[in-house]
Amino acid sequence: MIKVNRTTHRALVVIALLSAMGGAAVSLAQSGRNQEKPGTSKSTPDKSRQRPTPIADPVTTPPSTNAKPPASSKDPSPSPSDEVNEDDTVRVRSNLVPIPASVVDTKGFAITGLRLEDFELRVDGQIKVISDLTRSETSVRMVMLFDNSGSLDFARDFEKRAAMQFFRMVMRPSDEAAIYSVETESYLAQPLTNSVDILQQTIASFGRPEGATSLFDAIIDASRYLRPYSGRRVLVIVSDGIETMRENDFELTLKEAVANDCQIFVVQTGLHDGANLRALAAERRMEQFANQTGGAVYIPKSLYDVDSAFKQIAADLAQQYVLSYYPGDERRDGQFHLIDLRVRARKDVRVRARRGYYSPKGASASAGGW
Numbered sequence: 001m002i003k004v005n006r007t008t009h010r011a012l013v014v015i016a017l018l019s020a021m022g023g024a025a026v027s028l029a030q031s032g033r034n035q036e037k038p039g040t041s042k043s044t045p046d047k048s049r050q051r052p053t054p055i056a057d058p059v060t061t062p063p064s065t066n067a068k069p070p071a072s073s074k075d076p077s078p079s080p081s082d083e084v085n086e087d088d089t090v091r092v093r094s095n096l097v098p099i100p101a102s103v104v105d106t107k108g109f110a111i112t113g114l115r116l117e118d119f120e121l122r123v124d125g126q127i128k129v130i131s132d133l134t135r136s137e138t139s140v141r142m143v144m145l146f147d148n149s150g151s152l153d154f155a156r157d158f159e160k161r162a163a164m165q166f167f168r169m170v171m172r173p174s175d176e177a178a179i180y181s182v183e184t185e186s187y188l189a190q191p192l193t194n195s196v197d198i199l200q201q202t203i204a205s206f207g208r209p210e211g212a213t214s215l216f217d218a219i220i221d222a223s224r225y226l227r228p229y230s231g232r233r234v235l236v237i238v239s240d241g242i243e244t245m246r247e248n249d250f251e252l253t254l255k256e257a258v259a260n261d262c263q264i265f266v267v268q269t270g271l272h273d274g275a276n277l278r279a280l281a282a283e284r285r286m287e288q289f290a291n292q293t294g295g296a297v298y299i300p301k302s303l304y305d306v307d308s309a310f311k312q313i314a315a316d317l318a319q320q321y322v323l324s325y326y327p328g329d330e331r332r333d334g335q336f337h338l339i340d341l342r343v344r345a346r347k348d349v350r351v352r353a354r355r356g357y358y359s360p361k362g363a364s365a366s367a368g369g370w
Contacts, residue, residue, distance in 0.1 A: 054190045054202070095360070098261055099323040100138075100232050100294055101341055101353035102316050110319040111349055121325060122340040132324040139174040139231035140317060141192065143222040144199075147182045147239035148206050149213040151270065156209065158303050159269060163238055164200040166310035170317060171196050178225065179203065182239055184211035186218035188225065214245040216253040219289075223260040232322065233262045236313060237289075240270035241282035250285055257293055258336075259358045264295040265316070267309045294354040327359060334361030 099121075103111045116133040146163060167177060171194065179190040179202050190202040219235065226233040235257065243250075257264060266286045283299070290297045296316065298309030323341070341353045 054188075095326050095328070097325045097327060097339075097357045098232070099325060099339065099341060099353050100263055101321045101323060101351055102294070102296075102319065103321065103343060103349055103351050106348055106350075110315070111343075112319065114321065114343065116323075118343055118346075119321075119323060120342045120344050121323070122342075123325070123327070124338050125340075128325060128327075130323050131326050134322045136318050136320050136322075138320075138322045140170075140172075140176075140234055141226050141229040141231045142170075142175065142177040142234040142236060143180055143226060144177065144236045144238065145180045145182050145186075145215070145218045145222060146189075146203065146206065147213065147215070147237075147269075148209045148211075149183050149239075149244070150210045151213055151240055151242055151244070159238065159306060160203050160206065162307045162310050164203050165307070166236075166314060167196050167199045167203075169311065170314040171199075175231075176229075178222075180218045180222050181206065182213060182215050182218045183209075184214060184245070186214045186221065188221070192229070212244045213239070213242055215239055215241065215243045216246045216249050219253050219264075220256045223257045223262045226262060227260045232317070232320070233260065234295075234317065235262050235264045237264065237266045237286070238269065239266075240279070241266065241268050241286040242278055243282070243285075250288075254289060254292060255358075257289065258354070258356065261357075262293060263354070264289040264293045265313045266290055266295070266297040267306065267313075268297060268299045269306060292355045294352055296352065323353075332360050335359060 101119075103114060105111055116130060119130055119133070121128050121130050144163065144166075171177060173194065176192040176194050177199055178188065178192045179199060181187055181189040189206075190199065193199065215237070219237070222235055223233070226235075266289065268283065268286050283297075286297050289295070296313070298305075298312060300306040300309050327337075336356050336358055338356045339354055341351050343349050343351060
């Protein structure tokens with residue numbers, strides 16, 4: 001063993017401490033060189049396309065306690081590669097299947113005063129129990145898809161005035177409406193509000209139409225936008241219906257609208273100039289949207305007919321029956337099921353309602369709905 005005297009021992013301890021302190025200082029200095037200054041970045045994000053700022057709504061009534069606002073104010077636009085996932089969007093979000101229905105006689109007049117027992121519901125050909133029936137007091141969450149593309153220029157001012165008047169006719173204190181601008185890149189021009197003045201100002205602010213028609217994107221976005229909200233979900237399309245961006249996505253678009261429980265009404269303007277093949281194809285697609293969701297298509301041939309079409313939609317929404325059907329756990333198969341709604345013992349009436357629904361898949365379907 002080597003003996004070290006006390007003085008030598010103290011000297012060794014001091015040298016060791018100084019060495020350790022020097023190493024820590026070097027380490028800190030090196031660490032500080034690798035750190036960027038707060039607030040600096042090597043890249044700057046791309047600026048998004050500027051859109052008109054929605055009009056502020058200081059008097060909007062908050063949605064009902066059952067309604068949930070979207071998670072984000074920015075509505076995502078699906079890319080062309082988007083597909084509907086049966087485990088996600090293409091499903092009824094609760095076990096309740098709402099069935100808004102319009103009942104008219106042979107002359108087209110609404111039939112009122114029907115009771116729950118007057119209706120017969122068949123699902124996939126089998127008679128099912130209707131659990132509830134309410135009238136048009138059920139609130140409406142509506143989106144108008146207003147075509148601002150270059151294909152629509154005829155009677156533009158009149159169409160805008162008729163649309164503005166429509167909001168005045170249809171809106172009640174419990175209802176809310178939003179507006180999408182349909183163009184090359186369709187977007188939410190005005191979020192849900194119960195202010196008729198704001199909705200009218202939004203329509204009035206649209207300039208001269210131009211660009212392509214991204215109608216299917218707008219329908220998909222609007223149906224997803226309404227999905228978190230309670231009440232009747234309604235899309236009102238004001239367009240010639242001629243899609244110029246994603247014509248092959250019709251089935252996907254229809255599936256999204258049905259899965260999100262949206263009724264589609266169409267005021268199909270601009271088709272009076274001539275029956276070309278593209279216009280006829282658009283007309284058939286709009287009819288399918290309406291027939292499958294329980295809505296209706298109006299094809300005005302004159303300025304007067306445009307105004308009349310909006311009045312018919314307002315009257316339809318005011319006179320609807322809303323039926324409720326609970327499929328039960330046996331229907332949690334993620335599949336599409338056919339609906340056939342009739343009025344018992346009445347052959348002189350016509351019932352307009354949705355033609356089917358997508359069931360949730362498995363026991364883990366999320367709650368929501370009406």
